[in-house]
Amino acid sequence: MALSVVLLMICGYICYTRQDPASLFKPLGIAVLYISAFAGGFAAARFNKTDGMLAGLFTGIMLMVFIIILSLFLRQNGEGTGIIRWFLYVFVAFICAFGGRLGIPSVKKRRKRSKKR
Secondary structure, eight states: OHHHHHHHHHHHHHHHHSSOTHHHHHHHHHHHHHHHHHHHHHHHHHHHOSOHHHHHHHHHHHHHHHHHHHHHHHOOTTOOOOHHHHHHHHHHHHHHHHHHHHTSOOOOOOOOOOOOO
16 A cells, blocks of 8 residues: 555656646556556465465455446546456456465575585
8 A cells, every 4th residue: 555655656746747747647547556456466475475376366356346446436427437447457356466476475495505524
């Protein structure tokens, strides 16, 4: 959550310094969404320590449902939900699952070398 806020503040500053900030809202917003989704899946796997892909996928599904519900309340009149938008929603779950897969802590133990004298 804190990462999302920081990224949104950075993107807000980038938009503020441009002449046409409206052209950057959508791509930067989607980038922040996917980076936050990846970080959420990664953090869920680190917290769970086992089965990170499942933890990331569950986190992604919950985030996807939250975004869908939020977008239903915030959409403009006459603005539909096309297949591309649904693909972007489902892609959030896959990004979270990928972050969860990478977030599993490695359990490799080092073998101590015996000193030869």
